[in-house]
Amino acid sequence: MRRKIPSLGALAAFEAAARHQSFTTAADELAVTQSAVCRQIATLEDFVGVKLFRRTRRGVVLTDAGINYSRRVRDRLDDVERDTLEVMARGGPGGSLELGVVPTFATQWLLPRLPDFHRQHPGITLHFAPRTRPFLFDDSTLHAAIYAGPAGWPGTESHFLMQEAMVAVASPALVPGQLKAQDLAGHTLLQASTRPHAWRQWFAAQGVVAPNDMAGPRMELFSMLAKAAVHGLGVALIPRLLIEDDLAAGRLRQVVPFEWISDRSYYLIYPQAPVQRQALQVFSQWLQAQAAPYRAAAAAGG
Structure with missing residues (x-):
């Protein structure tokens, strides 16, 4: 059965944008363009069917759903990173x-x-x-x-x-x-x-x-x-x-x-x-x- 999981790229873009409250800063951190981050976020919002950011004159702000989801996503990405580093370090x-x-x-x-x-x-x-x-x-x-x-x-x-x-x-x-x-x-x-x-x-x-x-x-x-x-x-x-x-x-x-x-x-x-x-x-x-x-x-x- 296919898992209902968004792409890792979309989750990484969302986590960075949520942490910085900025698509531009997230793009700099991930070494991609701002438009690429916007596309990833839009794809993620379509996938979950929920708005995660509100666009304002001053930039973007997380919605309530976005705040809760960002915390969980950050924890899961930390777990993936930690497990990956362990495999890289040990290799056996x-x-x-x-x-x-x-x-x-x-x-x-x-x-x-x-x-x-x-x-x-x-x-x-x-x-x-x-x-x-x-x-x-x-x-x-x-x-x-x-x-x-x-x-x-x-x-x-x-x-x-x-x-x-x-x-x-x-x-x-x-x-x-x-x-x-x-x-x-x-x-x-x-x-x-x-x-x-x-x-x-x-x-x-x-x-x-x-x-x-x-x-x-x-x-x-x-x-x-x-x-x-x-x-x-x-x-x-x-x-x-x-x-x-x-x-x-x-x-x-x-x-x-x-x-x-x-x-x-x-x-x-x-x-x-x-x-x-x-x-x-x-x-x-x-x-x-x-x-x-x-x-x-x-x-x-x-």
Whole structure:
């Protein structure tokens, strides 16, 4: 049965014209004439039987139908482009995996370990997109996500990777010796805007009440907090697994000998009925192996 699908040329012309709200600019982008774009759009409108643009004195404007259709067409063309690039890049067995990741976790923990994955599985390409909150896989092109939270979310399956141990750290130049939790009252506490109560929970776990526990500069990412602490701007509360290199190199030091296990853990999440992708199974097994030492250390108490 013949599919009721417009020509790819017509869809590409429509997507470009919709994005730019201009036939002329779309023609420049596609390296064709403006009249060619007009013909493609007219052909598409005849095909679907709906006006997608309104012509005005100032140019063209999408109709309501055109707005909705352009969004869907853009997503489909993105999918086609991504699949085409994968075939061009691989030209053989292997595959690719689209992963949502917590940015700092990906930068500080995952990426340094990826050379090992690529040595073992050179035919698999990993693509990353930032994701910090639950989302619907059906509304994205992602196959899986590495998520930091209490657990998975509805419609997904989750594999536990590791707990999150939070430690108070600072530059050795700022805090040269060991302190007690109550001693931090005289220091600037760097705050994670995504974890506004983290310091309060850390103090409470030690039976300490600190009046300034929510005061201090706020920053969005743990990588920002780590850099600020390295430069002596204050004391930061950061998951140990994200600053292992800074601790080993002496750029940061743990200033209070206490680790607080937060209410967040790291999980690999994917839809309950995922597309059977060998790349996902391979990556999941490798990731579990990389996280195993952290689970073992937590089970041993440190």
